[in-house]
Amino acid sequence: MIIDALLLALQPSVLLYMFLGVAGGIFIGCLPGLTTTMGVALVLPLTFGMDATHSILLLIGVYVGAVYGGSISAILLNTPGTPASAATAIDGHAMAARGEAGRALGISTISSFLGGIISCFFLILISPYLAKFALKFSAPEFFMLAVFGLCIISSISGRSVLIGLLCGAFGVLIATIGIDDISGVARFTFGNMNLFSGVNFIPVMIGLFAMSQAFVSVEDMMKKQSDAKKITQALPHKEDWRVIFKNSAIFGSLGTFIGSVPGVGADIASFIAYGQSKGLSKNGDKYGTGVPEAISAPEAANNGVTGGALIPMLTLGVPGDAVAAIMIGALTVQGLQPGPLLFQNNTAIVYAIFIGFFVANIFMVCIGLSSVRLFTRVLSVPKAVLTPIIFLLCFVGSYSLANNFFDVIVMFVFGVFGYFLKKIGVSPSPIILGLILGPMAESNFRRALLMSRGEYDTFFSTGISWFFFVLIVASLLFPVFKKLTKKK
């Protein structure tokens, strides 16, 4: 069986398709506004004429490449290519701004690779068990998971936790705009049709991170640009390796688990990893200034999600995220039905997917590391040219999301707002976190209460809820405890 799978996955044409998929995915991931889902969806029609192995492994290649690719623009331009890289931008760009872009990209590439490989092992070894556990999640558990994610605001707030919490709450409030999923009532739309589907967080993210950063570049235009020739390091430093291995093991596993929970994506995983690694790190107080742990943790987690998302897809036919949903479509087109029967009837293809996923990660690290010097050349482009390019990419990135000019306006408004936040030293990350987690928290909070007829003890009715409650309390108390022990 394994031999059959190896023969399927290691055909030269399959390897070529996967290589092209990973390279294309990295390119799409780099471009702000083009999400991983969009990248996989764009490639999907090309797979209709292929057989099942070529088709699914090409898509997996794009998936793995795009999740990693988002970190490149996040580190070099403070412009997360995908929402999953928003957490990486915080410290990755700070390290690049210090003239260590190569080191930051190296850390990100190796951590993404290790996160992906760890998730691959989980995928192979414990996928059926993990999928069964993930399916036990219902509304109260999802709500507790969202609250656990929101606890990270205290870690990414910058200089003031109170302001960070306000920004996070603002993000959650903005997320309530649009038609309410449960009652169908239009909320805060002011009669504007564009707001009926809510405020998409991708234009907001492009505005807050990329556009505002471009305005800061305009302000600093007369300052001397960092010399790109100084970038000689294309790999992590010696002392970074220990951090990378440790973080990849912890947060790659965490990402796999989060990815296996249907509906929770790489963006949430990377923020959770960022917050938790801050709590665990000795350099927690230096987060935001460009520490290796803060790049390694979110990158390992978001690539860990790629394998995790495949677990419920393959074992139960339930998509872990939007990309997995597209892959289910691709498998169905090929006449395959994901789920327990897939393991029974098409074992060779399932194992070929496992092997292909592993190979895609190897391609990713090879392309990533060999291109670090090429990527860092971006920094040698004069600011006077690079900044207008960022303006143009912000426009195109937010417009191309839905071919809607309204998204461009949203991006621009949040770009100006983000610039104001930067002027007063406030981090925009909590707003994005609130926007991402707000809808998940609200819908599950209300569903849980509807199911329990308004009984609040439903949030503590299962072991999983209590598990998350303990994690929430621990993640809130751990930094305080750490501070107290440091003082002693």
Add this chain to the structure above:
Amino acid sequence: MKKGDVYLALMFAILALVFGKLSLDLYSGGRSGVGASQWPLMICIVILIGSILVFINYFRNGQASVKAKGFLSRDEKRVAISILTLILYFFSVMYVGFFVSSLAMLFVLITYYGNFKWYISLICALLIASTVYFVFSYLLNVSFKFGVLF
């Protein structure tokens, strides 16, 4: 607490008041109390309490000394001009066309920010606009059908 924090908290507080007032008019969900209004109302209350705490902190700890400065510094004026240029660009895209407007925006901003000769700026603008147009329009099938030109 900085003065900017107070402005930010004030903005959030006003927003919370407006959204809170609008929430009250939404369906509240009856006995189970899980209608469309509860969640935004809860968030508005959190924002209001947070904003009040920011005000209290600011006035209790004494206002951070802020040096009075002119309306806009030279660097900030450059940002303001860029913002105005981008607003003009957005209108231009709608009425003139994506490629032509992008070319003009890139040429104007590259010339304004850098001390390049005009033909260098034009070549840069042409290369960037063409590449972006080709990648997004032809490779990624993004429709840029705006304005009278292209």
